[in-house]
Amino acid sequence: MLLSNLEMVPGRRVAKHLGLVQGSTVRAKHVGKDIFAGLKNIVGGELKAYTELLQESRDEATQRMVKQAEAAGANAVLNVRYATSSITAGAAEIFAYGTAVVLE
Amino acid sequence: MQLILDNLDVLFFVVLFFIGYVAGRWNERRHYASIRKRERELAGVLVFSNRFPPVAAAQVDSRLVSGSVVISDDYFKDVMSGLYSLFGGRVRSYESLIDRARREAVLRMKDEANKLGAEMIINVKFQTFAIGGRNQNSVKGVELLAYGTSLAPVRR
Secondary structure, eight states, X not given: OEEOSSSXXXXXXXXXXXEEEEEEEEEEOOHHHHHHHHHHHHHEEEOHHHXXXXXHHHHXXXXXXXXXXHHTTOSEEEEEEEEEEEEETXXXXXXXEEEEEEEO | OHHHHHTHHHHHHHHHHHHHHHHXXXXXXXXXXXXXXXXXXXXXXXXXXXSSOOTTOOSEEEEEEEEEEEEEEEHHXXXXXXXXXXXXXXXXXHHHHXXXXXXXXXXXXXXXXXXXXXXXXXXXXXXXXXXXOSSTTSOOEEEEEEEEEEEEEOOO
């Protein structure tokens, strides 16, 4: 599965458009990690646990989008976009969407 | 002794403020040094916000690459932002925080592209997401995401 946030693939022709595919996941944070992150709020620096959490969630949302594209018979998803929004104080939704296409 | 006990919260604040200032500055300086060093190392990977690849790049392998980072503010920055929000104007303590996060995200994206053998990344998009900060106890941080399409020459 080829993923790209371009509207085309250089050197290849889009044979068929299959429409919008999407994947999303809602993740909550971990209390134990939060205590350490609370300490980091005093001295500053990267919150590695949070970076990983959001990265994992984004990977999962992307995987779900890819699964949907596979089910539709696509071999590429173009114009991929990400969106993140906070649902409540402790949880965030990660959303990935794009257009499923068949490349020649 | 009684005076110290009575003003324990003030003492606590002053200590945190001082720790935040010293450790925060040290962290920021170290991070900037690391950013500058890696920016020189990855200068070979070009980054564009163009939607279309250059005409010369007809035979390329395109792939989605991304980089993200969550950066926490420190106690000093937190207090300063509170003060700034009273008077308005530029919140300098946060400007440098976001700048660091965005450059770090771009570097991670470049690093991923570099590992794929790409020479450029096009159609780069940025996304900023504030974590927490809704109540006093929640952890404050900001996530910066950079993503784009890496173009690597096809090897034959």
